[in-house]
Amino acid sequence: MTTPEFTTALLHADRQFGVEHGGIHKPIHTSTQYGFDRVEDLIGVFQGTLKGAYSYSRQGTPTTAALESKLAAMDEGVGAITFATGMAAITAVFLTLLKAGDHVVSSQFVFGNTNSLLGTLGDLGVTSDKVDVTNVANVEAALRPETRLVFVETLANPATQIADLEAIGRLCRDKGVLFVVDNTILSPWLFKPKAVGASLVIHSLTKSIAGHGQALGGVVVDTGLFDWQGYPNIAESYRKGDSRQWGLTQIRKKGLRDMGATLSAQHAHAISVGAETLALRMDRSSATALELARLLESHPAVGRVFYAGLESHPQHRTAQRLFRSGSWLLSFELRDSSDCLPFLNRLSLPIKSTGLGDTRTLIIPVAPTIFWEAGAEVRASMGIADGLVRVAVGLEDPADLLGDFRQALGG
């Protein structure tokens, strides 16, 4: 058989693990510890000589390992580590790969909690500069000799800015800087960051990949493109064996074993099942999102619409070249911002809720909720007007959803 494609590979991945009793799905392994008949094997687990064995579930279980192998394959990486949440994955990358005195160049359009985390890092001696990453020149100008890492989101939430991905990838490769990409919104079905030279790919599994609003999770995938031998912050004890695994080894030992934000087996299983329909869900919700964006753009009551699939989007050409679609995320402003809350209350299908990547369409006014704590200055720097509304399009039948928006907008 030729190499299977994305969804085929995902659906049949568990069978490569020799699933117990011929079960078609990888079961949920709930043991917190693993035992051995021979004490030499127990010692081998601790010394890393017994491969594929488990000791204590804080460092992983057969259930998380099965999910990790699928996630690594989806991003064409050399390995993956799962975490309890997306924020745990991002925290683990920052805390295990950076030291006091290091510098980070970050997108100014990042998830609010990531922004807040960068503030915490500042208190620990890791400084950061936030720049407009839609133009590589801003990233280049912010680089310093002590810059270890550039952090961007591929498609930002909520205003959908798209990083200058190819050029930033080339810049990082030329300078030997780690290029870390949060690809949560797009998922590997719509875009694989390895194609633009990303070193590490992070996903909040909670969103696109799990897809059903039922499980929190996060992952770090190493694309295998970064040369860890030249990275100064890898501890001597992890500079052993295949150097492509050094980064992940350090993240697993320090980030999972020492910090402990481990993904539960139950959630790993739910995410695995959800991931099986990733491509189908992404295609459906992106197609509806494009129709909705067009409806909004042509409606007299609506001001600006931010959707990567619209010709009017500032980085539309980048999106067309690199992404399979404009994704399920869009945002817009009403011309009359005083109608924003009444309009939201006139909608009956979209659920007024925070969060992203559910099967149901979720809608939220951004400034008075998720970006309230950030303050007016940060909101302005991120392109978030007071009347901005974010829509995370779900799987409803498109005609129902569009009809509801039409009636709420008034004709």
Ligand SMILES: *Cc1c(COP(=O)(O)O)cnc(C)c1O
């Ligand atoms: C939600 C989100 C996160 C954090 O993920 P959690 O699983 O909620 O911790 C990180 N990055 C982006 C882009 C997100 O949308």
